[in-house]
Amino acid sequence: MTIFNVKTLLITATVLLAATSTNIFANSNFTGVYAGAVIGYSYDPMNFVSKPVEFITTTERDYHLSGITGGVELGYGTVVKNNYYLGLDFLGLLSNVNSAETFSATSSSQRLDFKQKNHYGVDLHAGYILRDDALLYAIVGYSEASFNAKERNVIGASFDTTNEKNATLSGLDLGLGAKISISDHIFLDVKYLYTNYNSFSQLVWDSASSSKNDKYSPKAHLLTLGILYKF
Secondary structure, three states, X not given: OOHHHHHHHHHHHHHHHHHOHHHOOOOOOOOEEEEEEEEEEEEEEEEXXXXXXXXXXXXXXXXXXXXXXXXEEEEEEEEOHHHEEXXXXXXXXXXXXXXXXXXXXXXXXXEEEEEEEXXXXXXXXXXXXXXXXXXXXXXXXXXXEEEEEEEEEEEOOOEEEEEEEEEEEXXXXXXXXXXXXXXXXXXXXXXXXXXXXXXXXXXXXXXXXXXXXXXXXXXXXXXXXXXXXXX
C-alpha cells in the first residue's frame, strides 16, 4: 500500500464517519470527540549502509534507537451498527529516542549518533465493542518523524570533520489497540504501532581525500498509553 493510498483511505474514513453519524449509539462510552495526554516507549531499529565513493565494497550495520516519548492524542470515534467502531485519531509526540557508537583505532576514531526527534501521525481505527467499557481495534494510517544522523571522523591531528543530516521521513502505520472506559468521560487507550519509514542518505568525508555515501533506513515499534477525556 502506497502513501498516496493511505492518505486516500484516511480521507474516505473521514467521510464515512460523517455519513454514519445517524447510526451513533448515544449512550456509548466511546462515541464523540476526545483528547488527552500520552506517554510511550519507542524502539527504532535502523539499517545503516556505508558505500565508499572510490571502492565497490560496502559496510552494513544495524543500530537500535530507543527511548521515552510523550505528547498529545485527539480524535473522534463512533459506534455503528452491531457494536462495530470507527475512529480517526491524531497522535503528536516529542521523542528522546537515540543511539550512539564510537569506533577507535590507534590514531583515528569514528562516532555515529542517531536521533528521532518527534512523531506525528493520523490513523484510522476500526474495531469491535467487547462490552460497554472495552473495545479492541486495528490501526492503519500515515506518520511522519524527524530523524538526525551525525558522524564525526578524526584522523590524528590533521583531520577532524563532522557531517550531519536532518530528514523528515514518512511511513505507513499498522498496529493494534484497546480502549478501556473508567468513567463516563475518561478512558485509557493502549496501542502498539509499527511504522516502516522511507530512507535518507548523506555524503560523508571520512578523510581528507576520500568520501562515502551513507544510507539510513529506520523503522519504529511504538507502545503508548493515553489518558483521554471524551467531550
